[in-house]
Amino acid sequence: MRFIEPHIHMVSRTTDDYQAMALAGIRTVSEPAFWAGFDRGSAQGFRDYFNQLTMTERARAALYGVKHHCWICLNPKEAEDLTLAREVLAIIPEFLDRPSVLGIGEIGLNKNSRNELTVLEEHLALAEQRGELVLVHTPHLEDKLKGTRLIIDAIRNFKGITPDRVLIDHAEEHTAGVIRDAGFWLGLTLYPTSKCSPARAIDLLETHGTDRVWLNSAADWGISDPLATVKASEEMRRRGHPEALIEKVFFDNPRAFLSQSPKFSV
């Protein structure tokens, strides 16, 4: 079966993950820009990271038969320092035109602060102005519901951004309906302890439907699993869901959302 992994942080993974993913049928990935586990000290640090995403990682993936795409932004965990955030926002347009960049992401909120919201709005203004696709990170655990609501309110203020060009990721039982009702694409993340298990993610598909939704591993430098989507597809199969529906969730849906960027291909 063919898979698209639409949200994974390959810069934090080893090369044998690429081998395992290709063997399992994951030959197309999209990698949002994120937090490295420490705060970068300067805009130059982000420039290096954006070069890594758009050039080094793409080339490394290609060696193992995986097509690599990415998203560019300053992630919300580093948005509290407005001066640095604005220096980074100023260099982002240089990277958005690169051949593998699909849009702006993963932007959003982390601790739901005023500065995070300001930086989110400045990214949204850039997305609106350039007509970019948007990939949104929602906060963790107790912050998720409030953050999801604040993010949706913020996006609605940008009339040039239509909900069908925005995917709001890391949804769980209490936010999936909120995101769906507002007309956005929905992302479910298979991540141990802090997000969905394969079983809960498939429960959410059964209760919210399989339209305009993708599943991802968000695998990164934490305890996480680059084959999580493959394991979730097995859970769906074991429950008796038809093959065509499984293919829709793990291949057709992410392809439909990502293909809104002409730079995406499988």
Next chain:
Amino acid sequence: MVQSTCPQLATDILDRSFLENRARLLEVAAFLDRIDRSREPEAGRADFRYRACQDALQLLASASGERAKALQLLLSDHSPEPRVSAKGLKGAAGAWKERR
């Protein structure tokens, strides 16, 4: 009446997942016992996370349908306004400290 959306037989779900969930229940019980046997257990029982755990157990015993959603709501920050600053804050605790 909860709508039927899972194609599996209920007894098949039990066959496949009862033992796994029995083990999870035992982990919760042992976790609470461990706090009872710990040093300064009162400080643990007064902690917002312990109280959230107690309320969660009550919720599971009383609710029917959408238990997972109800549990998520119980553990969520329901304040409407953005936080003044996130300086020095990165992670999340898993329960809302200000919940009464």
